[in-house]
Amino acid sequence: MEVERNASLPFIGVELLNLAPRIKTKVYVNPTNTGLLLHYQSHVDNRYKRSLITTMLVRAYRISSDWSYFSQECDRLETVFLKLKYPRHLFNPAVKQFVDSKVADQQQIPSTDTTPAPIRVVIPFKDQVSANIVRKRLTDLSLKIKTTIQPVFISRKLKEDLKFREDKPAIANQQCLVYQFQCNLCDAGYVGYTRGHLHERVNGHKQKSSSICKHYLS
Numbered sequence: 001m002e003v004e005r006n007a008s009l010p011f012i013g014v015e016l017l018n019l020a021p022r023i024k025t026k027v028y029v030n031p032t033n034t035g036l037l038l039h040y041q042s043h044v045d046n047r048y049k050r051s052l053i054t055t056m057l058v059r060a061y062r063i064s065s066d067w068s069y070f071s072q073e074c075d076r077l078e079t080v081f082l083k084l085k086y087p088r089h090l091f092n093p094a095v096k097q098f099v100d101s102k103v104a105d106q107q108q109i110p111s112t113d114t115t116p117a118p119i120r121v122v123i124p125f126k127d128q129v130s131a132n133i134v135r136k137r138l139t140d141l142s143l144k145i146k147t148t149i150q151p152v153f154i155s156r157k158l159k160e161d162l163k164f165r166e167d168k169p170a171i172a173n174q175q176c177l178v179y180q181f182q183c184n185l186c187d188a189g190y191v192g193y194t195r196g197h198l199h200e201r202v203n204g205h206k207q208k209s210s211s212i213c214k215h216y217l218s
Contacts, residue, residue: 054098178192
């Protein structure tokens with residue numbers, strides 16, 4: 001069990017910082033971490049090497065709760081990739097492009113579209129003629145109340161229509177009863193007790209782990 005030390009708690013690659021009343025996060029690097037990643041001189045296409053840099057940047061960005069922690073992780077990653085013989089002209093542009101894209105995302109002007117979201121009504125599907133009539137009437141209603149109403153037609157699953165429905169005797173739905181099973185191949189018998197429904201216990205005895213099922217298999 002990990003316990004908090006010096007207002008810090010490592011947790012699966014993330015370091016939780018107790019800055020009450022808030023908790024901040026940054027990338028946690030295990031003391032035994034050797035920085036072993038794909039070496040630049042490996043016989044691998046350059047796109048995979050660029051993708052590795054982007055992957056580590058995305059991970060750092062998602063874990064870091066603010067830009068200062070992200071910047072610290074970028075400095076550490078630069079040291080790691082330089083040890084792996086990655087050229088600066090490959091690493092630095094990747095970092096700049098990533099940071100520029102995230103800054104641009106944060107500076108996007110929020111949409112001023114005030115159009116209300118459409119109201120969707122779930123309706124069972126009967127046939128295409130009925131569906132067309134419903135769609136037309138809802139369109140007319142939408143124009144009157146100035147709110148978009150869209151029908152969502154649902155239909156029963158084919159397997160539900162084709163599913164075999166067996167009429168169970170009343171006792172099959174009873175609970176808390178003692179039952180007896182008698183093998184029709186020999187004189188073996190089994191007496192059991194169940195708190196659940198009898199039909200659920202019968203289904204359980206059909207499983208291979210059941211003693212009754214093992215008896216039949218043998």
